[in-house]
Amino acid sequence: QKEVEQNSGPLSVPEGAIASLNCTYSDRGSQSFFWYRQYSGKSPELIMFIYSNGDKEDGRFTAQLNKASQYVSLLIRDSQPSDSATYLCAVLIQGAQKLVFGQGTRLTINP
Amino acid sequence: GAVVSQHPSRVICKSGTSVKIECRSLDFQATTMFWYRQFPKKSLMLMATSNEGSKATYEQGVEKDKFLINHASLTLSTLTVTSAHPEDSSFYICSARGSGGLDGYTFGSGTRLTVV
Numbered sequence: 121q122k123e124v125e126q127n128s129g130p131l132s133v134p135e136g137a138i139a140s141l142n143c144t145y146s147d148r149g150s151q152s153f154f155w156y157r158q159y160s161g162k163s164p165e166l167i168m169f170i171y172s173n174g175d176k177e178d179g180r181f182t183a184q185l186n187k188a189s190q191y192v193s194l195l196i197r198d199s200q201p202s203d204s205a206t207y208l209c210a211v212l213i214q215g216a217q218k219l220v221f222g223q224g225t226r227l228t229i230n231p
Numbered sequence: 232g233a234v235v236s237q238h239p240s241r242v243i244c245k246s247g248t249s250v251k252i253e254c255r256s257l258d259f260q261a262t263t264m265f266w267y268r269q270f271p272k273k274s275l276m277l278m279a280t281s282n283e284g285s286k287a288t289y290e291q292g293v294e295k296d297k298f299l300i301n302h303a304s305l306t307l308s309t310l311t312v313t314s315a316h317p318e319d320s321s322f323y324i325c326s327a328r329g330s331g332g333l334d335g336y337t338f339g340s341g342t343r344l345t346v347v
Contacts, residue, residue, distance in 0.1 A: 152335065163237075163341040194255045208274065211335075217263050217328065219336060221300070223274040 123147060124211050126222035135231050139196040143209030143222055146190070153185060153192045154219060157205045165195070185214055188216040197227045234258050237329045237339025244315055244346055252310045252342045254325030259328035260305035266298075269322040269341075280309050315346040 124145050133139040136210075141155075146177045170176045170183040170192065171187035196203055199216040206226045210219040234257040244250050254264055263282050267275040279295075281287040281302035289295045297319075299311040308327075312319055325339040 156338075161322075161343075163338045165335065165338070169290045218265060218277055219281055219326075220277075 122222075123213070123219075123220045124209055124222040126207075126209050126225045128223055129226040130228055131225055132200050132228045132230060135199060135229055137199055139199045139203065139207075139225035139227055139229070140156075141194040141207050141227065143192045143194075144190055145166040145192070145211045145220075147211070147213050148187075148190060150190075150211045151214055153183070153211070155181075155183060155192075155194045155209060157203075158208055158224070159205045161225040163219050167207075196227075201229045201231050203227065204229045221231060233329070233337045235261075235325065237325050237342055239342060240340060241343045241344070244344070246316055246346055247314055248309055249313045250344060251298070252312075252313055252323055252325075252344075254308045254310070254327065254339050256306045256327045256337075259327075260332065261308070261329055262305065264302055264308040264338040265326040265327045266300060266308075266310050267324045267326065269324060271287045275324065291318075310329040312344065315344070317346045320344055320346045 127142050143198050154169045155167045158164040168178050170185045179203045180197045184193045206224040208224045209222040236255045238253050266278045269275050277290050278293045279287045279289045281300050283305050287291050287300035301338050302308040322343040
């Protein structure tokens with residue numbers, strides 16, 4: 121089992137709708153979780169991080185964490201074509217410095 | 232805050248030569264830097280973790296003699312691809328972490344290496 125798993129997609133969402141991206145992780149001791157957005161040919165940029173159970177909102181983005189289910193998600197409200205990118209979930213493994221990345225979900229917002 | 236500069240952004244080199252990539256933290260002290268490699272349409276693969284003043288820790292399967300990492304100061308880490316071959320062509324990205332918390336995992340802009 122991979123340490124961090126994401127559905128590779130592609131996920132296609134109409135403009136204005138809510139895009140829902142999911143990520144599961146295997147290390148129950150993981151403490152911190154990150155969502156990055158990566159446009160083609162560019163490096164990842166941090167959208168948000170979360171470390172407490174529940175929801176964390178930042179503008180159109182909401183991260184949701186459920187440690188009991190080892191599940192973290194990212195919701196994008198009012199999706200825009202500019203949100204089309206690959207979204208990477210990353211987990212800070214307990215006791216380690218490094219982030220472990222999922223394979224990424226390719227999201228396409230259709231005008 | 233938390234800006235990481237990476238140079239060069241693109242480099243083309245001949246097979247057999249060496250290429251150095253620089254990663255600098257501009258407004259914070261990076262106690263730890265990470266080097267990743269990414270193939271097209273694939274996720275990031277961690278190559279090594281470097282802590283200032285000590286030897287880098289390489290991930291399994293990464294040749295330390297081929298990918299030389301130096302982290303001589305709190306603001307600069309370098310990755311040298313030695314005796315480059317076409318299969319080393321890839322997108323190399325650094326990431327830096329300061330001592331200031333979870334938002335310190337910042338990525339550089341990446342370097343597209345093409346070996347011809």
